[in-house]
Amino acid sequence: MPCPTARLFALLAGLLLVSASVVAQQVDPVELLKRSAAAVGEAQSASVEFAVTIKQVRNAKVDEQTAAFLYRTAPGERFEFDSVAPEGAEGPKFGYRVAGNGGVTLTAIYGARRHMLQDNQDGFAAFVRSRGAMGIGSGLGGMALAFLHPAAMEDLAASVLKSEVLGEDEIDGERLIHARYTVEGGITSDVWFRAEGEPLVRRIEPDVLSTPAIQEMAKQFDKFDYQVRFDFNDWNPEAGFAAEDIRVIEPKDSLLMTSLFEPPAPKPYSLLGAEAPAFDLTTPEGERVSLTEAKGEGAVLLEFWATTCPICVQAMPQLERLHEQYAERGLDYYAINVGEAPADVAAFLEQRGLTPTALIDQSMDVGTAYDVVALPLILLVGPEGRVQVAQEGFRPETPEKLAAQIEAILEGEDLAAEQVAKLREAEEARLKERERLRSRLDG
Incomplete structure (x- = not known):
């Protein structure tokens, strides 16, 4: 015969799960977006590892690529978004570094040895809106990185056409709220937020297979799959970084450009105003x-x-x-x-x-x-x-x-x-x- 105490605990656990599910269903999904980014923006110092995984299946060939970045903030509007080299990697570093000190934002591309400087008016949001962010995660990096900045999130939230909370899931032992969003352009993404404390984003899975470009690519293969996943790991909204922990300096052996993501202005013709060569x-x-x-x-x-x-x-x-x-x-x-x-x-x-x-x-x-x-x-x-x-x-x-x-x-x-x-x-x-x-x- 089951122990009455055990039955009571089981009943309470079931009630808690039902209660949590009901609460999740009642959350406004668009407010979840805004609260998630606001929690990062309001923190004096925060950090999170941002990881991108892209998996392609083309007939018998399976390719999987990953990239990781560390995002940190500190007092004085300081922030840093920096590529993390794979464990055991040797040689020069590749990827991006975006850093701001409240006065200027530096964006550097390691492999190209190029960098640019901008006023810090929008801080990290300026990078989120740039072509550089789009280049992360098959053109969807800007959407994912918007979760790290309230101003960028305002743009994303305004583009939501349809949204719903699907309930609760568990990932890596953590209880998460599962929501789904469709934004302008037709991209639908499943997003998971922390259910306890501030609703910080934990995972984003866009449905890239529904996009016209990927559907056109799929026609070339008998077996095809394309998955993109963004993970936000090791959240620490109270990281405790001081302003001096994030310094914005120009990288060595790097060329300063007017822009990294826009085509350069055409050079003026070298002989303009000069004597035309005789022939x-x-x-x-x-x-x-x-x-x-x-x-x-x-x-x-x-x-x-x-x-x-x-x-x-x-x-x-x-x-x-x-x-x-x-x-x-x-x-x-x-x-x-x-x-x-x-x-x-x-x-x-x-x-x-x-x-x-x-x-x-x-x-x-x-x-x-x-x-x-x-x-x-x-x-x-x-x-x-x-x-x-x-x-x-x-x-x-x-x-x-x-x-x-x-x-x-x-x-x-x-x-x-x-x-x-x-x-x-x-x-x-x-x-x-x-x-x-x-x-x-x-x-």
């Missing part, structure tokens, strides 16, 4: 043309091109029309072919009915002198012989823009001087901003 070239028919003879009467329009460059060929008829429009006012137009034989160029132009004054630079010496790195390169040389306008590529708005520039040059305007002055001002401002940010580092 003596011939047409496919052998007629000699000299830039020295062409200069002085008006402007010269140069297009560096090749038969293998479709954009160059598309641009040519429109450049010919510009030449016809301004020829009486002294505009010359030369289409300088780079690296091809005269006979091939002549046959190509005849086949397509193109009639520019084509010049042959088969040795590419002139292309080198003009610092041609991409085709087409379109230049406007003023009557004084200096390069006034330089443009790589050809876009729909290019003809109209070139027409206005030709008008200005023929009227005597020095477009290059204006552009060079703007570039100089922009560079001076960039260097000044760089030094301002560097002055906020810890050393």
Whole structure:
């Protein structure tokens, strides 16, 4: 016969489980998101290990990759998100380090030996919203890292389309609240929060198999699976770090960039405002043309091109029309072919009915002198012989823009001087901003 005391304990345990489940069901899932991030933001000092696991099954091949980071905060708005090298790993460190001291945020990519500095207005939230965070965990890192910062969580919470609390689960012996969220873009994720104390996030499992990109990938294989999991381990909301425990200094042997996650601004053309290099070239028919003879009467329009460059060929008829429009006012137009034989160029132009004054630079010496790195390169040389306008590529708005520039040059305007002055001002401002940010580092 069962012991009455044992039966009583079993009954109480069952009631507690039912009670806890009912409480979990009554929690507002969106409030759980906000409370989870707020608990980290309000802590004087906190730490957690952030781990990413990606598992792919493609037919008989199984790949599993893991990456780990340590997130720490300290008084004075200091924080650090740093890659943790795998146990036993040797050689240079790879991954990210993002650290802020309340005045400046440093983001470094170890393997690339590149880093950037930003004002600390949003702190870690700025990284969470960046392409760098998206690169963690198959593009979902920003969503997961939002749980570490209240400002970033506000963005995530606002994007929730559907949410529900599913009940309670146990992971590694810890009682957790299990919720599910669908956000803008259609991603659904299961999220587990600590059920006791503050609802700190413990695990996130996005349903990546439901995304169009992964579904398209799956069509290539008979057997396919793709899993992404984010774990938040060893939470310590009272870590006790002091401000001096998190120092923000530039890494050694690393290049300071304006941005790590946006394409760099195109470099200004090296000869802008400089004397256009002289050349003596011939047409496919052998007629000699000299830039020295062409200069002085008006402007010269140069297009560096090749038969293998479709954009160059598309641009040519429109450049010919510009030449016809301004020829009486002294505009010359030369289409300088780079690296091809005269006979091939002549046959190509005849086949397509193109009639520019084509010049042959088969040795590419002139292309080198003009610092041609991409085709087409379109230049406007003023009557004084200096390069006034330089443009790589050809876009729909290019003809109209070139027409206005030709008008200005023929009227005597020095477009290059204006552009060079703007570039100089922009560079001076960039260097000044760089030094301002560097002055906020810890050393």
